Amino acid sequence: MRFMIIVKATAATEAGVMPEAALLAEMAAYHQELARAGVLLDGNGLKPSSQGWRIRYEGPRRSVIDGPFAETKELIAGYTLIQVRSREEALEWARRFPAPHGEGVAAEIEVRPLFELDDFPPSPAIDALRAL
Incomplete structure (x- = not known):
């Protein structure tokens, strides 16, 4: 089962403020732990929406x-993609996620399961996607 841990954007992340060194070190340690456990698929920060488009x-x-987009609460600042055996295991990893904007700063992460091809009824389109 794959899960995406989503870090919500803030005014600071949308302004392009880079995380402090201590937070980067915490995130690096956490992601190294995920990698050692064999559950890390990907993880990255996203540049501000001013550099993106819809x-x-x-x-x-x-x-x-073209960005920027006004509703910061609807934007994503970064993500971590993991593959684990169960929702419970994903929840355990998510609880250990470092405070995304630094300790003492109110924040929220969102965790969502990804669809797997097995979630869809069999069809030629699903067979074509499996072949990729």
Whole structure:
């Protein structure tokens, strides 16, 4: 089972403020522990939304909307992707996640399971995705 640990953005992350060295060290140690346990698939911080864009779909039309995006509470500052045996194991790892914006700073992470191909009914499209 794969799970994504999502770090919510803040005004500081959206302003491009880099994490302090102590927080980077905590995150590095945590991710090294995940790697040693064989459950780390990926993890990274995201640059501010001012450097990104969205694609809006309206019927057959596609339009590009450049960042920044106003609703910080809806933005993601980073993620960690893990593969574990159960929801309970994912919860154990998530509880050990370092305070994402530093100790003493109110924050929240979100953990969500990823769909697996086995979650979908059999079909030629799923077979094509398995072949990738």
